[in-house]
Amino acid sequence: MAEKSAVLLCTCGGQLNLDYEALVDRLGEMELAGHVEVHDLVCQPDGLDVVKRLLAEHGRLVIAACTSQKLKPRVDMALQHDGVTAPLITYVNIREQLAWVHKPSPEATEKALDTVHGAISLSALAEPPSVVCKDLPRHVTIIGAGIAGLECAVNLSRLGYSVALLERSDEVGGHLRRLPVIAPTGRSGPEVLGPRIDAVMSSDRIDVMLGVDVKFVEGEVGSFKVHYTADGSQEDGVIETSAVVLAMGFKEFKPTMMDEYGYGRNPDVITQYELSTMLSEGRLERPSDGGSVKEVVMVQCVGSRSEQFKRDCSKLCCTFAIDNALELLERDPAIRVHIVYMDIRVPFENEAVYRESREKGVDYIRGRVCSVWQSGNNTYLRLYDSLMDQYFQLSPDLVVLSSALLPPDGVEELAETLGYAVEYDGHVKELYGKLRRVETRRRGVFAIGAVTGPQFVSEAITDAQAAALLVHAELQGGRIETVPRGAVLDLDSCVGCSLCAQHCPRGVPLMIEQDGGADETEKIQFKAAIDILNCHACGVCQSLCPSGATELNFLTNEQLWAQTKGALSHAGRDRPVTLCFYCEECAASTIDIAGTLHMEYPASTRLIPVPCAGRVSAIDILRAFEYGAATVMIASCEKNRCHMGGTGNEIAQAQVDVTKEILSAIGWDSRRVEMYRMFSAEPERFRSAIAEMVERAHDLGPTPVHLGTAGQWKEVVS
């Protein structure tokens, strides 16, 4: 089924010091090379025209030029202009990985030949692209109608989506409804909410459902089914929707179990949010007897920053407390407000509010409260001032506890069916803290606002807007039409071992129990199911599948082996070659930078890209040795930095580990294979790694494959 490909060599404006004549000659002799052509600037309009022409003439094309990270977007754009999507083009990097890092030499030419040879072999087996269309309901479900949920709903409705906005309580607005003032703007919660609630209520695309509890969710992006129960109704409701946005906010910690504060027993001990509620309702009095409030003690970090309740800082409470303190003084300047704190942490412009409170005479006491008790009608409070190293006793009218912000109820339960990851503290885990803030591990499930951790109002609003755009990017207005890149499952070959489901970093494969098995003598048979539109194309499932049932549609096992074989054409007993599989995330970037810096390393190296290091199995490594590699290395992202959901590089590590053991056991030297990890801009780390593997190749000498002893174990007495 091998098809010929055209080969286009670029000279990068004539500045690449390679023996192009020899290359054209020798490549022309290759069986799978249909045509070989050299161009000086493939990336320029002339060159792009050549690309179009060769593609039209030959159907498949191998472009040997600079890094595909630079060239591919240009080529794609040019072709897209002509209506060509997903062309059968394979890129070979002869600039950053060759001309810029090796001196002109016969070895460098050999490397160029081998690398292009590998690419041609891969290209020969490439499947013509097929477009997948999927129509999705233009419908999004948002769970939680606080500020984040409202903002997201408004934005999505303006993008043309219908929205179901589910709220557990009987009113929209969440905590914000009861905030009298929000730093640093100084506006009240209802003021911030007002226009958004109006927009939601007046939109005919937004269906607000109050008193609704989400039970579980079935399905995947594009076809979620949200099961819920509504107040007063016995039956479950179902919403069919394309994406789910989690905006459940937070839950204020009720510190009844912290005896020292007497919360729950003493009505004059309240939480910060309860004070906000009092203030926004316009009443300020002692809950115990309705007496006037003249002295207030606020206690910070109640439950936060403690191993027992919430390990981390709750981030907002300092600002909350200061807001409320200022509001108290606004109502009655004679009130004495003390804030007992461990550290005051006010980020952003909120520092201004802190300064204002200082000026207005709020008393800041660094220390902890020992106990709060009641005697007669009065509440007493004893505290330790750590700056003065003294104990004090106060008799405030109100003790206000800035208690921790906890994840809302039900996050864990929903995670079971929605498949997103949960942090150790119970908040929803973001896909990638820096770059993919509002996505979760599960495609089509987004998390915004305080459900991912305590957030200020402004942050929640930003999150909500970002999520609306990402939902739009994902659903593409309801019709997804794409040439998908990802894993394809051959159901007949699947044996149902569940290794793919166990190890997929994004939890895409689902194990589905087959009929039968009710009888105790029968097998319990499962089959995997993979939706390619959900797949992130790392290839972990492929490297683990014992039956070859799941394969990446752009890099099948046969393709990778053919490429490996081609790339090792010149390897042999006297030509020790180091093969490097590198991931197309951090490692690719680092290798390109090494090239850009003209960091020299030996030319007896062959570099093969894989989408993620987890794509490389022990079989692939052994195959490389079979085809004559002297040493094999895998370059991947650093520990805990795998871009494929965190575990691809760990799978690769396991494969390297087991291959080392196998090599030792069968009479090879285990140093012939190694795993190297690197951040995205560590060229020196890559250079020294590959130099090390080249040195090992020389030191360890010919492999049993070269020596002809491989497979001769029967004759060897161990």
Add this chain to the structure above:
Amino acid sequence: MNGRHKTQSLPPKRQRMLEMILALGGLKEAEAIPPGKVSEALEQLRRELVPLLEPVLSFPDQYYTEFLDVIERTAILDQVTDESIVRDAISSIESVALDDRSEDVGRLLSLLQSALSESVHEGPTSPTERAPNIVGALQEIAVLVDEIAGAVSNFEEAARHTAQEAAASLGSLVSSFEEIRSVVDESAASALERIAKLGTSLRYGPLMRAVAQIRRAHADGRIDDARLSQLVSQNIVHELIRGLILFVLRQIGPQTVVRIAELLHLPPAEVQGAIVSMIDRAEVEIVAVEDSSPVFSRVLPRTPASTVILKQAVQQLRGAVKLFDDDTRQMIDDDTRQMIDDSLQRMTALLERLQLLGEFDESVLSESVTRLRELVSSVLESALKQASSQNMEDLQLLIAAGLEAFARFRLKIALEKGPSLVTGTNVYGERLDPQVYERLMDTYLENELERGTILVLIRKLGAMTAADLAQRTGIPQDRVFRHLLQMKRAELLTIAGERDGYVLYDVPHVPSEVEIALGTVCGLIPELERASHEVKQIVDNLRAEDIGRLASALDVFSRACDHLKKVTIGGTVVGESILTAVEPKVRSAVGITLRTRAKLPTTRPKVTVDELDAVDVPSVLDEYKSMMGYAPLVGFGTVNWDQSKCLGCKSCEIACPEDAIYLRPVFDIDKVIVMSEEQLARLPVQRALFYQLIRKLAATRPSEPITLQNDIPGIGHVQVDLHLCIGCRTCVRRCPGPEDGALELELKWTLPEVVRQLTALSPTE
């Protein structure tokens, strides 16, 4: 079957199952007695026992009649002042089912109920106000002290008498102890037997337990002879010495170490060592000092209330003396002062004597001690009333509240000492910060006030829990609790029992004769009722395995006789004739039963595992299920694993409901290398390719499996823990390996196989 193996490290579920099987299979007991002999022994027991049963079982009812008669005749219930005793008595009787109560018990109950309701109607009696006539009070105190001293002399006489008797029996104990010690090295086992006998006369729990443990361990073969000899010559002999010391302290009274050593013919150092360890165990304590060496006494389960009250009285009186001395206005004349000193001195001496006595019959002292306390309180009260101080107002308030005098005294000292510490200095030249003093006094006063309130409440309303008090006083419960602990430590309060799981606190109270009688008799009613039931039921269908229970049920009657013989009303034993008549019969009934039990140590035939082939295991499982309501196992078996079909996918481990199967990180490369082509051909393609590549590349032949550091997806060696496996076949059904999968369950259905499998220690591979 090796008995040692079966108990080791089986998971609980397996263990239960195994025990069940062993019992059902008749493997539980090792010794065999022919069934003929068993029935013969049982028949003999029945013959001898039945004539005795009638009088034994009927004696409680006769006694109740007599008791009721005495109570009604003397109308003595009116003298019961402690309501809680009546309540306890009522609840004891009510715990006996209505049908099982005899007529007289029913009448007793209604008598008690009406007594209780009367006292409730009366309401709490307020303490009678007495004029604070110091001289009068002191005179009466002198008389009372004489009275008490007389009684104490009687106690001491009785104690001396017991001691003399005990000295004689101690002589024989010591000589047999010496004999045992001399033979320990030769034959530890026989020494142990003799110690066991000695142990019963010493009645020292730790010794008896240790001896029993070691005997059992030796019989089971868990300890060998050398270890036995070591244990007996050291641990057991030490326990024996401790037992002897306690015997001395109990029978002869508190002693110094030297004296104990003399009595026991032991070097003082050895006694000293034993005493130290006994202090650790809270078995002995120091009660006095004699010629600068400590006098030890055994720790009593409870200090008699009379001792406690006397101690308080002494402290109060000392406080009063202090007040009088501090006062410059010479409130009392020298004669009165002399009288107080005399009383104080004599009471102190009396207290020491009581402490040395340890336990005594309190009922004799009840009246005089209670009166003594009232009098001393009144003396202190008048001392306080006459004293002058700036803080007196608070004190007056407390007195008005009826605050316990002891607490007032502490308060007064604090209030009066404090100012002098602020204005002057203490002996170290330190001065008290006035602010600190102010704060100190505030909390102090508050604390004392709260404690006073609590005491007043308990006195008036009877025993209360911390929760009750918190509710009534409005003081937070944790504070109440702290006060209660404090006052308990100062012996102002005692623990009077429990209500709804909360501890009840009460002021010390000396039970009177009638209260003791009531408590004892009513406490015995339900116990006797239960025992009577059990005896009847067992004798109706006499079986060998019930003889132990029969003996203990009969023993309840024996012990009841002992208790009832001490119950007196108006100084005479109630129903003495009934008790004297029934006592020998009870004793012989117990004796006969115990002898039969000794004749029949076990009742099961001895069988070996191999003889159990005939037992039908599925029916054993069914039987287990019907007895226990569930069966922890579905079946017994071995799970066989075929490496050549395994994909290392962990599906079995994930599916197993009992976590009995798991994938170990081991790669059987030595087997992979020699797999046949057929075996390879049936594997999924990638897996086959993997193995083929290894074979193709191998330069040498791997001889052993690879043990991996971490789990590797897709690679591993399946291991089954047969201790946990319940034979449910889930793993077999889930295995996705080629053909029928890599796992196979081989069920074992003969009992010998099952037992061997259950008792095998290491998980099979």
